[in-house]
Amino acid sequence: MTHRLGSWSPPDDTDTALAVRGVHAGHPGAPDVLDCVSASIGAGVRTALLGANGSGKTTLLRVLSGVHRPTEGHVISGGAVLAHDRRGLTAHRQRVQLVLQDPDDQLFSADVRSDVGYGPTNLGLGAAEVAARVDEVLDLLGITDLADRPVHRLSYGQRKRVAIAGALAMQPQVLLLDEPTAGLDPVGVQEMLAALATLEEHGTTVVLATHDVDLAWAWAEEVLLVVDHVVHQGNVVDALTDEALLASARLHTPWMVDLLSRLGLPVPADGRPRTVTDVADAVATRAPAPADR
């Protein structure tokens, strides 16, 4: 089932980049991993898909990408129901690309250039056009210097970015990323988020699956929270200030929300604090602490 949270109102249907309606999914002989899930991803809306390990997060990503066919329900892609046949999937894959958590599952050529060009080549593009697309996405992600490096000599963070480049070379409208910051050190996370911001400027809708609530708080506008095979959708403030819901999802409250609520300070729906500086400002400008605390 899907629950709407708080005051959030669904975006206009014309603005929906990708959606699922009444989706059941799972493996034969096992209970459903997703149980009648509906959710929608607005075009250009930073959407975080939050859930604990084993919650069904990755299954939802795979359903959205067309790889996992739901046993019931539909994927809505580009305003129409996705047909899981060759033609339907081929069209869908040019709209929606999934980047897996482990880049090694996604890199299967020996060097960066041929790996990034794999998708465009499969689209039947000529060598010149493939090369142009490869150069473009490498440039966009700031990894042009890696173009001629062997994949197995790259660091983990570099391989993560090459995997994203491979998906981007398909020029998708929606990019689904499974734990893109996992395993990266703080600078690596910053670089990844900067790269995603560049993509958004170029019109790509980014969906980021994570179990890092602090990251989701700082980054997302909309949240899909996967709890026990069910999805709760709402805007980031409604979703991540609901302590009971987060606890049921085996997640904790973002520290910024936790701290402000312990200090008795409100979390504004607009202009929520997203950095340590924002929090410091919110605390500094508050009324003096009551003496009885």
Place this chain on the structure above:
Amino acid sequence: MTHRLGSWSPPDDTDTALAVRGVHAGHPGAPDVLDCVSASIGAGVRTALLGANGSGKTTLLRVLSGVHRPTEGHVISGGAVLAHDRRGLTAHRQRVQLVLQDPDDQLFSADVRSDVGYGPTNLGLGAAEVAARVDEVLDLLGITDLADRPVHRLSYGQRKRVAIAGALAMQPQVLLLDEPTAGLDPVGVQEMLAALATLEEHGTTVVLATHDVDLAWAWAEEVLLVVDHVVHQGNVVDALTDEALLASARLHTPWMVDLLSRLGLPVPADGRPRTVTDVADAVATRAPAPADR
């Protein structure tokens, strides 16, 4: 090189569980990954090994565990210089065990019980004693229910704990853990830290390598910071309030330190705030914010 930070004074030599002196390490034909590093791990002292990806953190762990032989310098284990021969290493392994980040690099058998018993069997213990040790460590880590499960059907978090059980079955005095919380969701991280606390109660010295400064801040007493092939050692407050040093390590300041410093509040060396509640208390009891802020 190694630098002492702040007011920290080296522990008595009798309290040193494990140390390196003037260690150079690396791979033939490449620049040294560790460049004349000295560091010591006090018995029973929670020690965090912090560093960005590629900083040499894992190499230092491998040197400490005896797996990687330094090109120069020594490992001091049990008060004596470690000899990298069969006898020396066998004795060392019973004192010091390393748990890798990816549990699949370390799990050898298909069922949990055999895998945990692998080390003790290699020590030449009899079947009854091996079984007793296995039961003991599974109980200690609260995973007795996994004993007869196949390793390949366990979740990532469960495999991480089985890998730790395999190391513990060697009854080491020092347990070196490479990113034990990476890839775990918040509840998984809590469970892992609780398991480590149990080990400490049983007298095991825990060294935790991570790039999560917030985790190190909340957990550690002592910090080894790896920056560009060099190690800085100091107590957790000295090390993690040194913004310039952290920046040079490609790490950020723990948010608790950052927030308190932005609010102009001191970070006490004793009883530092370690939870959101601690921070809220520190903020609430401070003097009212100056009006000109």
Place this chain on the structure above:
Amino acid sequence: MQLDDAAWSSPWRRRSVAEKALLCLGLLLVAATTGSPVVAAVVGLLVTGLALLTAMVPPGLWWRVLLGPAVFVAVGAVTVALDLGAATGSDVWRLGPVGMTTSGVETALLVSLRALAATSAMLLLAATTPMVEVLSALRRVGVPGPVVDVAAVMYRMIFGLLEAMAAIREAQAGRLGYASGHAARRSLGQLVAAVMVRAWTRAARLEDGLAGRGGVEAVPMVPARPVSLPFALAAVVLVTVTGAASVLVAL
């Protein structure tokens, strides 16, 4: 790999491999050697009953895994039964040069029943006995340690490689790697190569990871489990009775 899951969660899992082998391999040998379709059918039904009612193998799984061998048996049996050439006196059916004779059909029927019964007996063992138990039993009966070790490492690595293969294949499909025949062949070549590279890197990392645990010594094996006398006796009775029936029918 559903058989593997079934074996690990089977109520018979903790039974001794010896007693299960006595029952399953005994009935397997009776089924595989009998000249009587009736005895084969009886053994087949007996094994199926034991599997579904006492060993509690999930019925859906049982029929699903039987499907593969059943297809081979059907195709093979039809080929056995076919007779090429002119009409004979004992034709059951004939269309032009292709026909079936009575003896051919009888042989095909016997072979089919025999194969299905023997396969079922093997499945009963497979669905109740995790591979680690089989391997340690093989070591106990004298298969050289290093050979069993290699098999144990294979078993340990298979699952990770299958997962990697599935993930890589999905990633390729996501980038239209199977959208045309040409792309599909190229993608399959890369898939096999990538899985092989993965196998090598996994092996190298495992070797490295085991250094701190005392190096790569023999793979530890699960200990033998005590034999249940009632189970073993029941197995002996079932095998003896069906075996005797098979011999009597032949006489």
Place this chain on the structure above:
Amino acid sequence: MHIAEGFLPPVHAAAWTVVAAPFVVHGARAVVKVVREQPNARILLGAAGAFTFVMSAIKLPSVTGSSSHPTGTGLGAILFRPPVMALLGTIVLLFQALLLAHGGLTTLGANAIAMAVVGPWAGYGVYRLLAAAPLSVKVFCAMAVANLATYVTTSTQLALAFPEGGFLEAWGRFLGVFAVTQIPLAIVEGIIGVLVVNALLSW
């Protein structure tokens, strides 16, 4: 296609087991020797065997509408040499029987001759015979021949077991059903083998 458990007459099953035994024992001796000298070889050989098992689980694009899998025996023979493949291939067959219900225990000998002995030796032989040819030609021929040789052997074993209408007629029938249908798949396996080796060379 593995010969199912119980499909062969008992005498044939026993005879093929006896024929396969020396090859498997020879492979086992080689493995024991390597492991005694080099304990780490356990892991490398295990990885090679696991790879062989996993490769045989890859679904080929359907040519005839049915799904089919590569035998992988040719690639294995080129990479690991036929004697080692005799043992690894036999363990793979044991795993396929007990994990997937493909093949059987009494038919393990017959299947081992086809998949772990004749296929690898035929592929390896072709590979060596074509020593002067370009690598891709060698690999294509080795893989395709290994695949085809495997199924010709299986057909021969079945025809020997069920020689109704005379061995030659029976042989023709089994070849028609089990080997001729395999020709396009052998070609696909050869092509994929070339692509695999090219991809491996670029790593």
